[in-house]
Amino acid sequence: MSSPLSVILTQNKLTGENFNDWKRNLLIVLNFEKHSFVLTQPRPPTPAIDAPDRDFVALERWDNSNLSAMCYIQASMSNVLQKQHEEHQTARQIMDNLEEMFGEETIQAKTDAIKGLMNCRQKVGTPIKEHMMKVMAYLSEAQTNGAEIDSATQLVMVFQTLSKDFDLFQASYNLNRKEMSLTELMKELQAFENIFKGSGSKAEANVAEPSSPAPNPKRKKEKGKNKGKKPAVDAPATKKSTKTKKRKVDPKKGFKVTRSLHEENFTLRTGDGTLIQEEPNFGSLFD
Secondary structure (H helix, E strand, O other): OOOHHHHHHHOOOEOOOOHHHHHHHHHHHHHHHOOHHHHOOOOOOOOOOOOOHHHHHHHHHHHHHHHHHHHHHHHOEOHHHHHHOOOOOOHHHHHHHHHHHHHHHHHHHHHHHHHHHHHOOOOOOOOHHHHHHHHHHHHHHHHHOOOOOOHHHHHHHHHHHOOHHHHHHHHHHHHHOOOOOHHHHHHHHHHHHHHHHOOOOOOOOOOOEEOOOOOOOOOOOOOOOOOOOOOOOOOOOOOOOOOEEOOOOOHHHOOEEEEEOOOOEEEEEOOOOOEEEEOOOHHHHHO
């Protein structure tokens, strides 16, 4: 094995129980050596004598990569497994046979990883970086064992694991809908976390509730008075303007953040109402 990465295969030979870890290490080496394509692409047909040179080059490249991949696979097996796979002609045949032998472990590992991700929830106070590394490990394990999860679904799954401290961040993301990788998402979440880190309180969106108009008081009729007179016509009741009531802020709770999702801005005030920062634009996190 000429690759500097091949040492991970020689130190972690396939014995059966470690199939998932061995397969992950094997793919690292084959990808580095640019041989992994032979596991998914069939051998090109033998070109005709008058075929273009590129057809002969493609066939030769596939044969060379297949031979190298087979050597990496067989050299990193136990002696018993080597003996069982001596007659195979391609690296893909060997891998398919190994999947049949140890595939149940792969399915179980994929199921466990997805189940772990779905049940994962960030505890209040846990640093976002620590939580994201845990979530990314679940996703990586699931994908390594055959799960196909597109980037958009990955982001949705990550958001479902976050604590309520990041509700405002998620609302801003839903408005902007910017595509990003998990690494980029982790950086944005860390930036959001750092903004509120010093305040000692979580970001909250004030809720405005319309006040209901007071009911029109009923007139009481006086007995024996104004008999025979036309009843006075009530003046039309004037509509009371709908006002909004903001929830009271407890001064002991530190900072509060008023978030306007429509205008994509918010105001940062202290507990006693003192204005600290007006209309910072969180949209820049997603530009």
